[in-house]
Amino acid sequence: MTSPDPHRAVEAVWRIESARVIAALARMVNDIGLAEELAQDALVAALEEWPRKGVPDNPGAWLTLTAKHRALDRFRRRDTYQRKLQEIGRDMELRQESAEAELDDALDDHIGDDLLRLIFTACHPALPAEGRLALTLRLLGGLSTAEIARAFLVPEPTVGQRISRAKRTLADRKIPIELPPPAELPVRLASLLEVVYLIFNEGYAATSGDDWTRPSLCQEAIRLGRVLAGLMPAEPEVHGLLALMELQASRIPARTAPDGTPVLLLDQDRGHWDRLLVRRGLEALRRAGELGTLGPYGLQAAIAACHARALTPQATDWERIAALYRLLAHLTPSPVVELNRAVAVGMAYGPARGLEIADGLQDEHALRGYAHLPAVRGDLLARLGRSEEAAAEFRRAAGLTRNARERDLFLARATALSA
Amino acid sequence: MRYLVTLKVAAQPDGPPPADLMEAIVKLGQEATEAGTLLDTSGLAGSAEGARVEVAGGRLIVSDGPFAEAKELISYALYEVRSKEEAVEWAARFLRLHRDLWPGWEGEADVLRLFGPEDFAAPA
Numbered sequence: 357m358t359s360p361d362p363h364r365a366v367e368a369v370w371r372i373e374s375a376r377v378i379a380a381l382a383r384m385v386n387d388i389g390l391a392e393e394l395a396q397d398a399l400v401a402a403l404e405e406w407p408r409k410g411v412p413d414n415p416g417a418w419l420t421l422t423a424k425h426r427a428l429d430r431f432r433r434r435d436t437y438q439r440k441l442q443e444i445g446r447d448m449e450l451r452q453e454s455a456e457a458e459l460d461d462a463l464d465d466h467i468g469d470d471l472l473r474l475i476f477t478a479c480h481p482a483l484p485a486e487g488r489l490a491l492t493l494r495l496l497g498g499l500s501t502a503e504i505a506r507a508f509l510v511p512e513p514t515v516g517q518r519i520s521r522a523k524r525t526l527a528d529r530k531i532p533i534e535l536p537p538p539a540e541l542p543v544r545l546a547s548l549l550e551v552v553y554l555i556f557n558e559g560y561a562a563t564s565g566d567d568w569t570r571p572s573l574c575q576e577a578i579r580l581g582r583v584l585a586g587l588m589p590a591e592p593e594v595h596g597l598l599a600l601m602e603l604q605a606s607r608i609p610a611r612t613a614p615d616g617t618p619v620l621l622l623d624q625d626r627g628h629w630d631r632l633l634v635r636r637g638l639e640a641l642r643r644a645g646e647l648g649t650l651g652p653y654g655l656q657a658a659i660a661a662c663h664a665r666a667l668t669p670q671a672t673d674w675e676r677i678a679a680l681y682r683l684l685a686h687l688t689p690s691p692v693v694e695l696n697r698a699v700a701v702g703m704a705y706g707p708a709r710g711l712e713i714a715d716g717l718q719d720e721h722a723l724r725g726y727a728h729l730p731a732v733r734g735d736l737l738a739r740l741g742r743s744e745e746a747a748a749e750f751r752r753a754a755g756l757t758r759n760a761r762e763r764d765l766f767l768a769r770a771t772a773l774s775a
Numbered sequence: 776m777r778y779l780v781t782l783k784v785a786a787q788p789d790g791p792p793p794a795d796l797m798e799a800i801v802k803l804g805q806e807a808t809e810a811g812t813l814l815d816t817s818g819l820a821g822s823a824e825g826a827r828v829e830v831a832g833g834r835l836i837v838s839d840g841p842f843a844e845a846k847e848l849i850s851y852a853l854y855e856v857r858s859k860e861e862a863v864e865w866a867a868r869f870l871r872l873h874r875d876l877w878p879g880w881e882g883e884a885d886v887l888r889l890f891g892p893e894d895f896a897a898p899a
Contacts, residue, residue, distance in 0.1 A: 360863065368860030372810065413871065571892070575855070582811030609892040632814060632853075
């Protein structure tokens with residue numbers, strides 16, 4: 357046995373505590389950028405002190421307290437000290453001796469709300485989507501700029517700019533760090549859930565055998581989803597999104613063949629699905645259903661659950677899936693949803709019925725250049741025995757996709773149909 | 776990545792665990808759940824209620840508990856974390872509660888990684 361690396365131990369604590377530390381500081385100094393800087397200062401102090409003295413019993417409180425002292429130091433050095441002190445008010449009037457105990461209580465009382473305020477602010481609709489994603493991963497996930505850059509396959513300075521621009525926008529537009537007023541909640545919550553799902557999809561769409569940094573994005577999104585479910589237990593869509601992510605992630609181990617080629621849902625070895633995630637997903641979906649009618653995420657989770665419950669592809673309840681897509685199309689009308697409904701209807705009621713729906717989408721502007729439209733038509737045509745037309749559709753799909761693995765898949769189907 | 780943390784007790788004072796400890800354990804579990812980290816956990820009944828199935832000398836042997844073990848396995852927790860150190864930190868918090876709230880208690884937690892999809896990936 358060897359002794360663990362103390363720096364890595366400090367970083368682990370940081371990962372666990374940073375969001376709460378930043379959230380508590382943001383409430384005190386009313387500035388997300390400054391809160392993060394102060395928290396970083398505290399991390400530096402921890403890296404110096406903990407390896408020598410050991411990790412304190414309550415590391416979160418230690419980090420927050422240290423950051424508060426840094427804040428005081430900074431303000432004292434400035435002539436704005438008095439004004440800032442008034443703004444910050446009682447929070448900063450620390451008595452050294454009992455400070456830690458007080459802080460513990462204060463953290464327990466506020467922490468849930470502080471975190472929520474921080475999340476809602478990081479996901480504010482005033483910010484561009486890429487800024488929201490980067491800021492959320494940075495502030496709530498404790499990821500470094502380099503880690504975020506690696507996950508999104510973009511240069512590190514780009515991520516740095518996105519984060520600093522987002523912080524500046526929040527400051528310039530004087531966006532308060534607060535919970536949205538009830539009237540705005542539905543819109544703000546949708547914006548927040550969208551950010552989490554975008555993070556998830558960024559990882560999910562890219563999952564492949566040679567790049568395992570991206571499943572870590574799925575992981576981070578699911579973790580955020582679980583945090584949100586704890587913070588907003590009464591919101592059905594929060595549980596709906598969590599259910600959707602847990603169920604989709606349960607298939608990650610079966611989604612790629614050992615050589616890295618994608619494996620389509622109906623061809624996957626269901627024995628490789630992660631049963632623990634399936635169980636958790638179904639449980640989250642049940643909770644969402646108990647809280648009210650299912651929203652768009654809940655409905656998508658219900659569709660994913662139909663697959664999760666089927667032990668074999670043949671056992672899939674396609675009629676239920678087709679009905680759920682109908683509800684989803686009603687809530688969020690979109691040609692992509694309609695295309696998915698065409699697939700489900702084709703499975704439930706025969707390819708001719710599915711093709712009818714898919715044909716109706718041919719002129720959809722939004723689907724122009726979308727490889728899955730010809731791919732779905734190709735599949736339905738093949739099942740109707742119209743092989744030549746089907747092969748042409750798969751070739752068209754191959755010409756449209758930007759994913760090399762997918763292109764191979766479509767070309768292979770075209771070749772098989774032409775033979 | 777997932778880690779299984781098993782808790783084994785070596786020595787404990789007579790009597791049931793203190794109420795403070797039980798309360799603190801529930802609170803820590805809630806915290807870890809709300810952090811999106813704790814996937815599953817449970818305490819384990821004494822081995823007197825269990826059994827052991829073993830293969831030895833080419834024979835399959837089933838025997839009822841209790842097992843004559845120096846340290847008894849009393850609980851497990853399954854965590855989803857971003858590093859081994861994170862799993863160690865949660866395990867340390869759990870054991871710290873035992874140290875602080877049940878004087879005389881001694882035991883240990885093993886922190887073991889579960890295989891995941893990354894272990895079966897094709898070589899890049």
